Amino acid sequence: MRNYFLTFFMFVSILGIAQNEESSTRKFIDKAQFTQINKDWNTIANFSSGIGEYVNFYPIEVIDLKTGNKVNALQLDMFIKNPDLYKTAWVGLDEIDEFIYFIETNVIPNLDLKFKKKSTEFIFKAKEMTFSYIVDEKRKRISIWINNYEKEGNLNFYFWTESQVDRIPDLLKVLKNIK
Numbered sequence: 289m290r291n292y293f294l295t296f297f298m299f300v301s302i303l304g305i306a307q308n309e310e311s312s313t314r315k316f317i318d319k320a321q322f323t324q325i326n327k328d329w330n331t332i333a334n335f336s337s338g339i340g341e342y343v344n345f346y347p348i349e350v351i352d353l354k355t356g357n358k359v360n361a362l363q364l365d366m367f368i369k370n371p372d373l374y375k376t377a378w379v380g381l382d383e384i385d386e387f388i389y390f391i392e393t394n395v396i397p398n399l400d401l402k403f404k405k406k407s408t409e410f411i412f413k414a415k416e417m418t419f420s421y422i423v424d425e426k427r428k429r430i431s432i433w434i435n436n437y438e439k440e441g442n443l444n445f446y447f448w449t450e451s452q453v454d455r456i457p458d459l460l461k462v463l464k465n466i467k
Contacts, residue, residue, distance in 0.1 A: 312380030
């Protein structure tokens with residue numbers, strides 16, 4: 289168990305030191321003077337915690353209203369408590385294939401994985417968020433970090449849940465809907 293906490297502490301430290309890189313979607317939105325974001329509320333993956341925190345994943349279409357250019361992406365809306373914060377991040381179309389591959393190859397086949405005195409963690413890093421699935425001898429956990437682009441405060445915002453692991457296939461459906 290000590291090794292688990294040491295590994296977790298090192299991972300969180302690395303996240304805090306890492307440079308935040310903007311997604312292609314954030315760059316597209318920042319560049320446009322007038323923007324329209326269409327959200328598909330029919331296809332959503334929701335992960336919630338027992339204390340009322342949540343992360344929603346859903347496909348979006350972003351339109352530059354001056355040029356008419358459009359991009360598809362994944363939007364994450366995260367609400368965390370203590371302090372109460374609501375943050376949004378995007379995973380650009382250029383990262384979606386890798387996210388799909390990661391979930392299909394590493395997470396879905398290991399949803400029933402069990403260990404005795406061992407653990408394993410699967411980590412996907414996108415430009416604006418990190419998704420982790422960990423299995424140890426007593427539990428399975430999803431963790432999600434969103435980068436902070438503000439000049440002050442935490443570098444990353446963190447959410448985790450153990451009760452929602454069975455909803456990972458819903459996230460895969462959302463990702464495939466974007467493509």
